[in-house]
Amino acid sequence: MTASTTRRSAARRTRILAVGAVAVSGALLLAGCGDQTNASQGGSDVKSAPLADKLPKSVKDAGVVKVGSDIAYPPVEYKDKDGKVVGIDLDIAKALGEQLGVEFAFENGTFDTLLGGLRSKRYNIAMSAMTDTKDRQNGIDSETGKKVGEGVDFVDYFNAGVSIYTKKGDTQGIETWSDLCGKKVVLQRGTVSHDLAKAESKKCEGGKKIAIEAFDNDQQAQTRLRSGGADAGSSDFPVAAFAVKTSGGGKDFELVGEQVEAAPYGIAVPKNNPELRDAIKAALDAIIKNGEYDKIISKWGVKDGAVTEAKINGGK
Structure with missing residues (x-):
């Protein structure tokens, strides 16, 4: 969703699919639409993770990053023919979780409610092929030009x-x-x-x-x-x-x-949580450097959209 507005525009883009809680190997859980994810503690080890100390204490103690996502957008995030939730975002989030020592727990919701979910603290982040734009950063409705929220920071991880x-x-x-x-x-x-x-x-x-x-x-x-x-x-x-x-x-x-x-897809983080934003950026840089990011992007056949470094608020 693009440079001038937003790839999935300013807090919109609805995808509604009831998704049951699905455990994804390692550090990833997914929750059903409207349900809060109960993250198990059997996945990542916070103590041994290389970047765990960068996380806010509240997230580290919880052992989970709650992710708002609209899980019906293949190949970014969707249910495969067997009902398993898969996609580019899922694989990247799993790799980030391994660096940070926490689970990334995805909760399915409609796209136009995701940023509102961040404001209400239902989610810690939103990761849903959301385009990083100045309007979203500043909480501006791209169609009316009016202020509709406090805005978010983005950690950019893909271009499309x-x-x-x-x-x-x-x-x-x-x-x-x-x-x-x-x-x-x-x-x-x-x-x-x-x-x-x-x-x-x-x-x-x-x-x-x-x-x-x-x-x-x-x-x-x-x-x-x-x-x-x-x-x-x-x-x-x-x-x-x-x-x-x-x-x-x-x-x-x-x-x-x-x-x-x-324009870049970005992981949306509330502006009042720069510590979490910077931890995610560090984790993304780490998986780019160690080659895990490239493996994921290559797996899904979208190398043309790969980034070479994590950027904060790189959208226009």
């Missing part, structure tokens, strides 16, 4: 742009956002794709606006396009590319044009 995709063999000449004028696009509510579609529609001439249908999650948008209910869909490049590769065995969709608005 936004893509358009169509039904395979039925591109209708669509290559750019301007080509969507007079057509219908489906996407996830509150994402950068949503922001871009609204902005582009205002530029359309001759009354040929873009018909925009926004859904709670990206998978619903894909279903709509697959059934012939729209001309195109849009989402983050890794998500669109994954859908093109996997939906219908690769027979449902195709990417059109180039990805745009490349």
Whole structure:
């Protein structure tokens, strides 16, 4: 979700899937939608972890970092065919947990509630393919320009742009956002794709606006396009590319044009917790240095989005 607004825009992007508590090897737990995670103590060893001393005492004592996430955004975080929660964010969080000696406990929620969950202290962090933008850093609603919260700090861990995709063999000449004028696009509510579609529609001439249908999650948008209910869909490049590769065995969709608005995904941390922010940054730098990060990014086939160092608030 992009540079000008947000890859999953300012505290929005809903993905609702009931996810049961699933233990992921090592230092990772996942909790069901609306449930607080009860982290077991059988995973990471705080005392032996190399960066445990960087954590705030409250987190170290609890042995867990509570993570708000919208777990329906493959390949970033999603349920596989066996019902197991997997994805890029899950693997990175596990590696961070091994450095810090705590579990990263994911709790499923709708994207547009995640930053509110940080403010209410339901979560310690939000990690959900959330684009780092100045508006989010400053607590500004990107559409209205009004202050809606205190803002967050981001630890940037990946880069991604936004893509358009169509039904395979039925591109209708669509290559750019301007080509969507007079057509219908489906996407996830509150994402950068949503922001871009609204902005582009205002530029359309001759009354040929873009018909925009926004859904709670990206998978619903894909279903709509697959059934012939729209001309195109849009989402983050890794998500669109994954859908093109996997939906219908690769027979449902195709990417059109180039990805745009490349920007960093960031792990959102409340501004009043710089100690936790800096601990996560140190852990991310450590897994980049030791090669674990590269293994994860390579595993998911998204090396084009890899970062070479952790940055704080690098979004524009």
